[in-house]
Amino acid sequence: MSGQYYKNPKSILVVDDDLSMQALITDGLRAGGYFNIRKVENGLQALETFRKESCDLVISDLKMPGMGGLELLSQIKELNPSTPVIIVTGYPTIDTTVSSMKKGAIDFLAKPFTINSLLFKVDLLFKERSILTKDDLNIERTNWNLNEKIRKLSTINLIYEQIEKTQGNNDDIFQEIVMLALNVTGGEKCLLVLFDEANDKFYRKIFKIKGKHSIGKEAEGDAMVESLEGFFKEVIRKRDVQLLNSKETNSPHCSLLCAPLIIRNKIFALITVTSRNAACSFTQKDIFYMLNITARASLHLENKLLYESFFGSIMDTFESLVHSIHERDHYTERHSRHVTKLAVDTARAMNCSAHEIESLKISSLLHDIGKLATPDHVLLKPGSLTDEEYKIVKNHPATGESILGSIALFEDERKIIRHHHERWDGKGYPDRLSKDEIPFLSRILSVADSFNAMTTDRPYRKALKTDEAIYELQRNSNIQFDKNVVNAFISIVPLEQSNPC
């Protein structure tokens, strides 16, 4: 070994909390001619030393209190990507090796090792690096930085995309956050707890073990909530993400990362990822990702809540408008609710999407809102209408559309309402659309609306019986109504009549 015959000027930083191991490595290096050695006991001290003065090689233990070898490795690569790091451990596994290499370790040394094997790796490393020119090292550094940036950007992009595209209720969003946290950090288990600030309590919402079904694991999740309560309170107190890396080999969690979910300055949940595998000890990068997940998810949930409350109050306003028509005409409100149920059941029978059903629900409820502008002497007239009066009544779909026109949220519903009196043969109003030109959901609404009108007593005529009304619908299939819609409607009617609203 070349190092045995001269004093090598290369500087080496040895990091190990086990002082006898630290001495063994140092003595071995000295025996190989390396005397420019600094020794520290953990990652934090190593980082401090490295920041003051960099070195030519870092030899670090994996498991250490405070900051372990992998976190140190990540931090050193951030500071100087071309500094080689050799990881030493007493518990080598494939996971540990792969993780170390992925994070940029140049080599791996399994305990127990001989002085010769240590010096062989160190000598070889320096020999290889002596061949590299300054430009080679610069390229290596630039490539590393670039790859790191690309990896970070891709991960952030993935986090944003996944959260943005999550539909459904809050539980679906929580599920997505948990899966993202596990995938992005490489954690083993993830626990999402809701925080009840008034009673200072935490409630398990989701507990997931990576790659396994979580059904039947609720008790494990609850035990975890209990055992981590003190840690959770610390996170609440600090209002920030907390990382805990334990050196205890029998600790249930070797590494633990917990971040709060905050809406309008209030912590409402905590998300925790854990790992028992030393190779997966969480690092600053994982903290960065968790902060992105929680910030993005909190924003997404807040927008959703805002939308729901905004949408809810708009719906309340419109429902009260429908109610005001009811004050004038008792038929309209009851009619709107019944039509809504019939239309929604038909849409379900025709395999409409959840979004279409939601749209149809709103537009059915509000379909006659345009009658607000119909004067009493026309709306409440017990007898048949004159041509002029009928012309006024025929304005109500377009009026309904323009009432909703000021609200961008009702784009789809406006169309459905405008065309609910169009006919299959093109003789309807207001636009005389025909067949497929008529929005599909308007065709459903038209059948439900007509059926309910026919089967309801009006001042000027008696209600038809169900079978009579069905006959009328069939008779007018592909004349007034879409035949497919009529068929689907007929399939749900007996159910409706036995369970009237």
Ligand SMILES: [Fe+2]
């Ligand atoms: Fe109508």
